[in-house]
Amino acid sequence: xxxxxxxxxxxxxxxxxxxxxxxxxxxxxxxxxxxxxxxxxxxxxxxxxxxxxxxxxxxxxxxxxxxxxxxxxxxxxxxxxxxxxxxxxxxxxxxxxxxxxxxxxxxxxxxxxxxxxxxxxxxxxxxxxxxxxxxxxxxxxxxxxxxxxxxxxxxxxxxxxxxxxxxxxxxxxxxxxxxxxxxx
Numbered sequence: 552x553x554x555x556x557x558x559x560x561x562x563x564x565x566x567x568x569x570x571x572x573x574x575x576x577x578x579x580x581x582x583x584x585x586x587x588x589x590x591x592x593x594x595x596x597x598x599x600x601x602x603x604x605x606x607x608x609x610x611x612x613x614x615x616x617x618x619x620x621x622x623x624x625x626x627x628x629x630x631x632x633x634x635x636x637x638x639x640x641x642x643x644x645x646x647x648x649x650x651x652x653x654x655x656x657x658x659x660x661x662x663x664x665x666x667x668x669x670x671x672x673x674x675x676x677x678x679x680x681x682x683x684x685x686x687x688x689x690x691x692x693x694x695x696x697x698x699x700x701x702x703x704x705x706x707x708x709x710x711x712x713x714x715x716x717x718x719x720x721x722x723x724x725x726x727x728x729x730x731x732x733x734x735x
Contacts, residue, residue: 578599579595579599581595585698586676586698586699586701586718587674587691587693587698587699589659589676590640590657590658590659590674590676590699593640593642593659594622594639594640594657597622597623597624597640597641597642598622600622600624601622607624608622608623608624609623609624609625609637611633611637613633613634613636614633615633616631616633617631617632617633617634617635617636617637617649618635618636618637619637619638620636620637620638620639620656621638621639621640622638622639622640623637623638623639623640623641623642623643624641624642624643625637625643626643626644626645626646626647628645628646629643629644629645629646629647629648629649630647630648630649631643631647631649632649632650632651632652632653634651634652635649635650635651635652635653635654635655636653636654636655637649637653637654637655637656638655638656639656639657640656640657640658641655641656641657641658641659641660642658642659642660643655643660644659644660644661644662644664645662645663646662646663647660647661647662647663647664647665647666648664648665648666649666650665650666650667650668650669650670650685651668651669652668652669653666653668653669653670653671653672654670654671654672654673655671655672655673656672656673656674657673657674658672658673658674658675658676658677659675659676659677660672660677661676661677661678661679661681661704662679662680663679663680664677664678664679664680664681664682664683665681665682665683666682666683667682667683667684667685667687667710668685668686669685669686670683670684670685670686670687670688670689671687671688671689671690672688672689672690672700673688673689673690673691674690674691674692674693674698674699674700675689675690675691675699675700675701675702675714676699676700676701676702677689677702678701678702678703678704678705678706678721679704679705680704680705681702681703681704681705681706681707681708682706682707682708683702683708684707684708684709684710684711684712685710685711686710686711687708687709687710687711687712687713687714688712688713688714688715689702689708689713689714690713690714690715690716691715691716692715692716695716695731696716696731697716697717697718697731697733698716699716700714700715700716700717700718701717701718701719702714702719703718703719703720703721703722703723704721704722705721705722706719706721706722706723706724706725707723707724707725708725709724709725709726712725712726712727712728713728713729713730714728714729714730715728715729715730715731716730716731717729717730717731717732717733717734718732718733718734719734720733720734720735
């Protein structure tokens, strides 16, 4: 067999042998079938932190630290410029460098990412060790075919390049704007 069908190959036989059980939870449950669901699940975790681990959520009013709107996680090793505006639903991982005047909303920024001045990241995942240039933009739209923008590992997006509803696979350099594309 080249594939496994969860319902027919696993669940039905277990139910037939009365070996299938359930686990009821008061927490959220969400299947991750698409990359866009990763952003939704991240949002759910961040909102849960409000009640379970509020100390993990960032705060700031734009005077001495970045302006934070809604639920935002910033790893302690990340460097965020005080003029950045972040949130809601943003997760910034270890050693990320967030430049001046940035706008981040509903996104996941993974380890060792550098985002330069005045860039905008909306409905997107930016992969490990990637670089987003000045005045660049990575944006997804849930109503579009691909749903979000995904910047793979070690991708360079040059200054003033716009990535809309696209997936960029690892180790690429973008010096032209793209929309609704998969960059192999």
